[in-house]
Each structure stands twice: as C-alpha cells, then as structure tokens.
Amino acid sequence: MQTEDLSISQTEDSNIMQTEDLNPKSVEIDALSINGIVEAMEGENAAVFSAVRAARHSISKAVEDVVAAIRAGGSLVYVGAGTSGRLGVLDASEMPPTFNVAPGLVRAIMAGGQKAVTTSVEGAEDCVENVDEAIDSVTEKDVLIGITASGTACFVLESLRKAKLRGTRTWLLTCNDVTYDFPDGTIYLPTGPEIVAGSTRLKAGTATKIALNTISTAAMIRLGRVYCGFMVDVVPSNDKLKRRAIRIIKEIAGVDDRLAVKLLAESGGNAKTAILMHLRGATREQALARLDLSGGSLREALALGRKP
Numbered sequence: 001m002q003t004e005d006l007s008i009s010q011t012e013d014s015n016i017m018q019t020e021d022l023n024p025k026s027v028e029i030d031a032l033s034i035n036g037i038v039e040a041m042e043g044e045n046a047a048v049f050s051a052v053r054a055a056r057h058s059i060s061k062a063v064e065d066v067v068a069a070i071r072a073g074g075s076l077v078y079v080g081a082g083t084s085g086r087l088g089v090l091d092a093s094e095m096p097p098t099f100n101v102a103p104g105l106v107r108a109i110m111a112g113g114q115k116a117v118t119t120s121v122e123g124a125e126d127c128v129e130n131v132d133e134a135i136d137s138v139t140e141k142d143v144l145i146g147i148t149a150s151g152t153a154c155f156v157l158e159s160l161r162k163a164k165l166r167g168t169r170t171w172l173l174t175c176n177d178v179t180y181d182f183p184d185g186t187i188y189l190p191t192g193p194e195i196v197a198g199s200t201r202l203k204a205g206t207a208t209k210i211a212l213n214t215i216s217t218a219a220m221i222r223l224g225r226v227y228c229g230f231m232v233d234v235v236p237s238n239d240k241l242k243r244r245a246i247r248i249i250k251e252i253a254g255v256d257d258r259l260a261v262k263l264l265a266e267s268g269g270n271a272k273t274a275i276l277m278h279l280r281g282a283t284r285e286q287a288l289a290r291l292d293l294s295g296g297s298l299r300e301a302l303a304l305g306r307k308p
Contacts, residue, residue: 019150019175019200023193041202044195048207051175051189052214058187059214062171065143065184066219069169071295074141075104076216079134079159081111081125083201084147084173084208089117091212097241099225100233100270106216109134111155125153135159140167145187145215147208149200151178173211175204187211224297228252232272232298236264245271253278272298 029040052059066076078088088108095106110116111134112124125148134155138144144163146156151174160170161182172183175191189211191203220226225233230252236242242264248271249260255278267274267284276287279302287301294300 017150017176018190018192019194019204020198021193022197023195026195026197029195041195044203045206047191048203048210051191051203051207052210055187055189055211058185059211060218061185062143062145062187063215063218063222065169065171066215067222069141069143070105070219070223072141074139074143076106076219077109077135077138077142077144078107078147078212079109079111079144079156080147081116081153081155082120083205084149084153084156085110085112086117087205087208087212088145088147090209091216095216095220097235097237098231098233099220100235101220101225109138109159111153125155128154128158131155131158131162135163138163138166138168143169143171145171145173146183147173147212149175149204149208151176173208175200175207224295224300227272227275227298230271232275234271236269236271245269249274249278276301 023044025040025044029037032040070076078092079085080088085108089110092106092108095101096103111127112121115121116124135144144160146160148156151172157180160172164170164182164184170183171185171187172180173187173189175189177188177190179186189204189207191207194200194202194204196202225231230248232248232252234241234245234248236245245264246257246260249255249263250257253260253263253275255263260274263274263278264271267277267287273284273287273291276282276290276298277284280287280290282290290301290304291298294304
C-alpha cells in the first residue's frame with residue numbers, strides 16, 4: 001500500500017507505538033521465579049479494564065451504528081489480521097448459537113484467508129492486493145470494524161478505506177494512538193506496552209476481546225435477543241443448550257420442567273416464542289406474529305396485551 005493512500009495524524013508528545021515499546025516492569029522478568037512472572041502479568045492485566053473504560057463512549061457510538069445497520073438490513077463485519085483478526089472470527093462465530101442470528105449477520109474477514117485463522121500466514125497483514133476480493137460482500141448497509149492492535153496493519157486499513165468509498169460505515173479498533181481520515185470513528189484502547197514487548201496477544205488482545213464482546217452483545221440486547229438477562233434466542237443445538245432453553249422458559253414463564261419441555265417443542269425450539277405462547281395464550285403462529293410486530297423484542301411483544 002502506498003503511504004499517500006492514507007492520511008495519518010499523530011500528536012508529537014504521544015508515543016504512537018506503545019504496543020511495541022519495552023515495558024519498564026519487565027526488564028528483569030526473565031530473572032524472576034514463575035510466581036514472580038505470573039504476579040507481574042497479573043499486575044499488567046489490571047490495565048485492561050481501565051483501557052476499555054476509557055473507550056466506553058466510542059464503543060457506545062459503534063454499537064449505535066451496528067444496531068441501526070442491522071435494523072436497516074445490513075450486517076456487522078469485522079476485518080483483522082493475526083490475533084486481532086482471530087478475535088473477530090471468534091466473536092462472529094459465537095453469534096448464531098447464542099442469539100439465533102443468520103450466520104452472515106455478524107461475520108469476519110481475516111487477512112490471509114481461512115488458513116490464517118489457525119496458522120500464521122506471514123506477510124498477510126501487509127498484503128493489500130486481495131482487499132477488493134476480501135471485502136466484496138461488504139455493502140453500504142453494513143458496519144465494518146477494522147481490528148488492528150498496532151493501528152498499522154495495511155490489510156485492515158486498506159479494507160476500511162475502500163469500504164468507506166463505497167458508503168460503508170467504518171470503525172477502527174486499535175491499542176495505539178493513531179488517527180486516520182477515513183474511519184467514521186475510532187475505538188482507542190490504551191493498554192500501553194506489553195509485558196513481552198510487541199506481543200499484542202496479551203493486554204491488547206484481552207482488551208480487544210472485551211470490546212468486541214461488548215459491541216456485539218450490546219447490539220443483540222438492543223435488537224431484542226435478550227430478556228431479563230436471559231439469552232431467549234439461544235439455539236438448543238446440544239444437550240447443554242437444550243437444558244439452558246428449558247431453564248429459561250421455566251424461569252420466565254413460571255412453569256415446571258414438563259411444561260417447559262412441551263412448550264419448547266411446540267415453539268419449534270425457540271425459548272422466546274415458547275414463553276410468549278404460554279404467557280399470552282397464543283399459538284406458535286400468533287406468537288411469531290407478535291414478535292414480528294415488536295421487532296423481535298419479547299418485552300415489547302408481551303406489552304402488546306393478552307389478546308393474541
């Protein structure tokens with residue numbers, strides 16, 4: 001990627017590449033005992049929570065964009081490289097079973113392709129030749145969040161820049177204080193130097209994981225996929241998740257095991273639908289119609305009144 005493609009603004013008194021700096025607390029770390037090493041790492045991990053808290057306003061803005069995009073028929077798309085990219089893949093892969101969303105509603109693009117999810121693909125983050133192909137499915141309806149702890153991964157930055165040109169809402173998530181002129185917003189997680197200089201799978205990776213969890217989960221809550229703290233759209237695809245769905249029905253609808261199992265079966269395997277059927281005396285079709293009217297929100301569907 002040519003440097004003139006990107007406009008970068010940096011404050012002179014800030015250490016832009018903090019994630020590459022040597023942490024003063026780790027200068028003698030290789031001389032410590034195992035307990036000493038673990039204690040040093042635990043102390044550094046405490047900085048993760050303050051870093052995420054410092055970014056809470058920008059995280060909230062990103063959630064607003066994601067909710068608006070999905071309600072308008074768009075998707076949340078992550079793009080990343082290395083550890084950052086894998087964290088995006090992880091978050092996206094957990095959305096369908098947890099919230100019963102279509103697999104493409106939250107998806108991830110990985111520099112280096114599918115192989116790079118489990119194997120290091122050297123140079124993938126610097127390669128921009130296949131960016132057009134990689135983001136081909138991203139449209140102006142979507143939100144694209146570029147994840148790069150260093151803030152310098154060319155594949156990620158070029159993906160954001162090109163997506164922005166086609167009208168996509170774009171966000172940069174980074175752990176260095178960098179500024180570009182093409183993202184609509186930046187989520188800056190100031191985790192500082194790692195205990196092993198440059199190893200951003202540590203504090204930076206943990207902060208990134210928390211931020212992505214927050215963005216996707218908060219968006220799903222606002223979209224009606226959670227009620228009273230329960231994942232009411234959980235997909236009962238195995239014994240553990242089936243037991244969870246039954247428990248959810250029992251807790252919210254106030255029924256016993258036998259009736260919860262019966263309601264889950266009659267609902268087609270959806271706890272939210274089962275709860276609405278019982279509490280409003282509705283058939284499965286009537287419950288689904290209520291949910292459709294309420295935009296998928298169980299709370300709003302229940303508020304429509306008792307008459308199906």
